[in-house]
Amino acid sequence: MKILVLISHVPDTTARIAFTNDNTTYDATGVQFIVNPYDEWYALVRGLELKEAQGGTVTTITVGGAVTEPTIRKALAIGADDAVRVDCEPKDGHDVAVQVAAFAKDKGFDLVLAGKETIDHNGSQVGPMVAELLDLPFISLATKLDVANGTATAERDVRGDVEVVECPLPLVVSCAKGMAEQRIPNMRGIMAARTKPLQVVSGTACETLSTSVKFELPPPKQAVKMIPADDAGKLIELLHTEAKVI
Amino acid sequence: MSVLVFADTRGAKVPKNTFETLTYARKIAAKEGSTVTLATFGDAATDKLSALDANKVIIARSLGDADSQQLTRFVAEVAGKESAKWILFSHDDTGKAVAPRVAARLKAGEVAGATTLPNEQGLIKRNVFSGKAQAWVEVKTPVKVVSLLPNSIPVEAAQGSATVEEYSGDLGAAKVTVKATHHAGEGIPLPEAEIVVSGGRGMKGPENWGPLEELAKELHAATACSRPVADMGWRPHHEHVGQTGVAIRPNLYIAIGISGAIQHLAGVNGSKVIAVINSDAEAPFFKAADYGIVGDAQQVLPKLIEAAKKLNAER
Ligand SMILES: Cc1cc2nc3c(=O)[nH]c(=O)nc-3n(C[C@H](O)[C@H](O)[C@H](O)COP(=O)(O)OP(=O)(O)OC[C@H]3O[C@@H](n4cnc5c(N)ncnc54)[C@H](O)[C@@H]3O)c2cc1C
Numbered sequence: 001m002k003i004l005v006l007i008s009h010v011p012d013t014t015a016r017i018a019f020t021n022d023n024t025t026y027d028a029t030g031v032q033f034i035v036n037p038y039d040e041w042y043a044l045v046r047g048l049e050l051k052e053a054q055g056g057t058v059t060t061i062t063v064g065g066a067v068t069e070p071t072i073r074k075a076l077a078i079g080a081d082d083a084v085r086v087d088c089e090p091k092d093g094h095d096v097a098v099q100v101a102a103f104a105k106d107k108g109f110d111l112v113l114a115g116k117e118t119i120d121h122n123g124s125q126v127g128p129m130v131a132e133l134l135d136l137p138f139i140s141l142a143t144k145l146d147v148a149n150g151t152a153t154a155e156r157d158v159r160g161d162v163e164v165v166e167c168p169l170p171l172v173v174s175c176a177k178g179m180a181e182q183r184i185p186n187m188r189g190i191m192a193a194r195t196k197p198l199q200v201v202s203g204t205a206c207e208t209l210s211t212s213v214k215f216e217l218p219p220p221k222q223a224v225k226m227i228p229a230d231d232a233g234k235l236i237e238l239l240h241t242e243a244k245v246i
Numbered sequence: 247m248s249v250l251v252f253a254d255t256r257g258a259k260v261p262k263n264t265f266e267t268l269t270y271a272r273k274i275a276a277k278e279g280s281t282v283t284l285a286t287f288g289d290a291a292t293d294k295l296s297a298l299d300a301n302k303v304i305i306a307r308s309l310g311d312a313d314s315q316q317l318t319r320f321v322a323e324v325a326g327k328e329s330a331k332w333i334l335f336s337h338d339d340t341g342k343a344v345a346p347r348v349a350a351r352l353k354a355g356e357v358a359g360a361t362t363l364p365n366e367q368g369l370i371k372r373n374v375f376s377g378k379a380q381a382w383v384e385v386k387t388p389v390k391v392v393s394l395l396p397n398s399i400p401v402e403a404a405q406g407s408a409t410v411e412e413y414s415g416d417l418g419a420a421k422v423t424v425k426a427t428h429h430a431g432e433g434i435p436l437p438e439a440e441i442v443v444s445g446g447r448g449m450k451g452p453e454n455w456g457p458l459e460e461l462a463k464e465l466h467a468a469t470a471c472s473r474p475v476a477d478m479g480w481r482p483h484h485e486h487v488g489q490t491g492v493a494i495r496p497n498l499y500i501a502i503g504i505s506g507a508i509q510h511l512a513g514v515n516g517s518k519v520i521a522v523i524n525s526d527a528e529a530p531f532f533k534a535a536d537y538g539i540v541g542d543a544q545q546v547l548p549k550l551i552e553a554a555k556k557l558n559a560e561r
Contacts, residue, residue, distance in 0.1 A: 013489050013509045017378045037490050093358070097350060119376050119489055119512075123358040124337075128314065128346040137421035138314045140343035143483065153425070157484045158339050159261075160435030164426040167313075171421070177476075177491055178483045209355035212381035213369060218515070224522075224532050229541030233553030235521060238537060240557055243519045245498040246441065246465055 001056035001147065001169075003047045004104055006114040006126060007075045007083075008036040009068035013119060019215045026120075026215070033067075035074050038115025041182040042175035046145055047113050048079045049180060054147065056110075057081045063090045063099045069198065076193035077185035083196070088203030091211065093121065097129030098206040105134060110169040111152070116141050116176040124174070131172035139165055143178030247280045248301075250330035252321050252348075254340050255295065255305075256288035261438065263336035263396040268299045268403040270394050271334050273363055278331070284408065285324045287312055292410050299403035306413040313422035318347040320417050325352065330389065337393035338437065345393040355385035361398040376489045376512035396437065397495050436485065439468030441498045442517075444487060446472040446510075448503020448524060448543055452480035457547035458502060464554035470494070472504045488513035503543045506531025523547075 011017075011031045018027040035044070047058045060075045062068050063086045072083045086099040104112060112134075114127035124140075131138035139145075143162075144155040152171060155178075156163045185193070227234050239246045249271045253264040271282045281301040287309035295303045306312075306320050321344065325333050333348060335341035337359045349356035361380070362371040369382040370392065385391075436442065443462040445455060455469075462469045469485060476486035487494055489509040495516030502523045504510060511534055514520070522535040523546050532538045539546055 011375070013376075013512070017375045019379070041490070092355075093346070094350060094356070097346075121374055122372075122376060122493075123346075123356075124342045125346040125349075125356060125358050128343050129350040131314070132318060132347040132350040135315075138343060138347070139422055140314070141339060156339070158427075159438070160433070160484075162428040163424055164428070165422050166425050167422040177486060207353070209349070209353065209387050210357065210383055210385045212374070213384045214382045215374070216380050216382075217378075218380070221534060222536070224535045224538045226538045226540070229539055229546055232523075232539055232541065232546045232549035233556075235537055235539060236550055236553035236557055239498060239519070239521065243498070243536065245519045246554075246557070 001050060001054055001110045002108060003051060003056060003058045003111045003113065004109040005039065005044045005047045005058060005060045005075070005080065006100060006112070007039050007044065007060045007062045007072060008115070008118045009033050009062060009064055009071040010036045010118050010120045013037070017217065023215050024213065033071055035071050036115050036118045038117060038175060040075065040078065042177065042179040043113035043115050044075055044078060044080065045180035045183050046175060047111070050111070050147055059084060061086065061100055061103060063088065063096045063203070065089060072198060073193045074185065076196045076198070077189040078183050079189060081196065083198045085198060085200050086203050087200050091206070091208040093123045093125035094129055094209050095206045097126050097133055099203050100126070100130050101133035102204045103201060104130070111147070112136070112170070112172040114172065114174045116174045127172055127174035134172070137167050137171045139167060139171065139173045141176045142173050143176050145173055145175070145179055247278070248283045248328045248330050249275045249280055249332045249334065250321070250325050250328055251282060251284045251300065251334045252317070252341070252344065253284060253286055253336065254288070255286045255290040260294070260298070262401065263338055263438070265401040265403045266396065266399055267334050267336050267394050269399060269401050270363060271332070272299060272403065274332055280331070283324070283328050283330070285321055287317065287320065295410050296408045297406055298408055299406040300408045303408045303410045304413050305410065306417065309417060311420065311424040313420040314343040314347055316417040316420055317344045318351055320413065321348050322351050323415060324413070325389070333389065333391045335393040337395045341393045345391055349391040352389055353387065354389040354391045355387045356391040356393070357383045357385060358393050359395045360392045361395050363399070373516065377493065377515045378512060395495070397440070397497070433462070434466065434468040436468045436470055436487070436492055436494060439494070440496050441465050441467035442470050442494060442496045443467045443500045443502070444470035444472070444504060445475060445481070445502050446504030447474050449475070454544060455481070457544070457551060461547060461551050461554060464551060464558060472510055501531055502547070504531060505529050506534055
């Protein structure tokens with residue numbers, strides 16, 4: 001089975017969020033970048049498990065400049081066989097999808113796995129857009145994924161229910177919590193990652209369909225109103241009469 | 247010209263987020279002097295559809311458990327026929343799968359998870375960095391795709407008298423097929439809940455969740471939990487909220503025995519009001535809270551339940 005996993009390079013979950021250039025650009029100064037957790041913990045690890053059980057290859061693809069390479073090496077250290085970096089600065093989610101689809105289109109991947117969203121743009125767009133551009137079926141927000149006899153079976157949480165779906169390969173799946181457990185790369189993996197193939201391809205032209213023109217931070221919270229524990233019932237009263245939320 | 251709304255109308259009750267999307271559509275249509283068309287699928291009764299606040303409803307009855315490819319073909323075709331300049335979805339399970347596909351198919355710019363209507367410059371706001379910031383997005387294409395984050399705008403949709411049209415085109419066969427649906431439980435689904443009661447490691451063990459569930463029941467709330475609680479198997483995975491779980495923005499979030507780690511806050515900081523119960527006065531969650539109680543969860547919970555019962559009896 002040939003598996004392609006989309007790997008996004010994102011600020012660490014604890015990174016300070018600030019903007020420069022009159023609030024038009026994310027300020028990455030001093031920020032540690034990581035593999036997007038959904039891509040790493042769920043998509044990549046499940047891809048590796050499927051490969052280990054059934055044979056095949058796991059290739060990762062990242063759209064971005066050379067700064068993303070340490071993140072790509074991390075994915076290789078966790079166990080991917082090889083990696084592709086599309087060398088361009090994507091303008092929006094659509095641009096990322098166009099770059100991924102342009103690379104994947106004639107490579108015969110059986111399974112394309114994406115995280116359910118990135119923790120910086122949170123768009124949930126790239127997976128379904130890649131599916132559309134490759135004219136492939138798409139299973140969104142899968143929490144379990146198995147493949148047998150050329151057919152994928154997945155579970156999804158839908159409106160509080162669990163749905164079991166089936167789809168013949170090839171297809172695109174977006175991966176959410178439940179699908180796999182995080183894997184910490186070991187020393188051997190980290191050493192091996194240094195020499196695994198990382199192919200750099202140039203991007204294709206893509207029209208920009210949307211842009212984030214300005215960012216803002218939420219207004220600071222008002223001071224918390226404390227209620228003594230022995231009068232805890234007062235909280236319910238205040239939520240009703242003052243906050244008016246119950 | 248029209249504003250096209252796509253919504254799932256299957257099931258007994260039209261979900262609240264459909265009314266939110268229709269409200270959004272009405273506001274845009276009023277500004278642009280256009281009409282609202284709703285595209286839907288499944289077996290909803292005609293009178294149920296005509297009561298929705300749209301000028302026209304187009305229903306593809308041949309689609310039951312449609313997959314995202316079929317729905318994309320359907321929406322794209324209707325959008326073309328109706329000369330839609332706006333194509334609106336709710337940012338729910340179906341919208342997240344179909345809206346980006348439609349956008350890619352039509353080469354239309356998309357705002358995923360919009361939280362506002364367009365401002366005077368036509369910019370639309372959405373959450374980024376897991377709710378730690380917001381972005382104003384400009385869509386550069388004449389056709390605009392927007393998926394609206396649930397619980398972002400108040401419902402104003404009126405009683406409608408829509409004409410209902412049956413769609414009869416060929417949308418191909420579904421490649422993704424539903425084999426089974428397991429009902430996960432009786433509770434209120436988390437992403438739709440207006441009130442959420444959530445427990446963390448400070449609840450000490452799964453055997454202590456009884457009072458938390460009872461409080462949730464009294465408040466008509468959904469239950470949620472922090473990541474370690476789901477990882478340890480105290481609660482099911484689908485209750486895990488935060489940066490790597492479900493992101494929610496209820497009107498009220500009550501956090502009990504949760505420290506308020508940055509990754510947890512990322513998934514709940516869109517809540518309108520946050521109440522925190524924690525035995526440690528220094529817990530970081532208090533800084534993000536509107537109301538706080540320093541106290542032991544198991545001692546505070548019965549008092550809250552009692553007060554909630556009293557309130558319910560009074561109204
Ligand atoms: C990449 C990454 C992603 C993550 N994603 C998420 C995520 O999506 N969601 C998430 O929740 N976490 C996430 N985490 C984990 C997060 O960092 C915290 O570890 C986690 O949120 C802590 O859970 P907790 O508050 O339940 O437990 P703790 O941090 O252990 O806090 C327990 C709290 O309970 C209080 N307490 C103890 N006893 C009582 C009592 N008797 N009564 C009342 N209060 C009591 C304590 O004072 C303490 O504040 C992530 C971490 C990483 C690194």
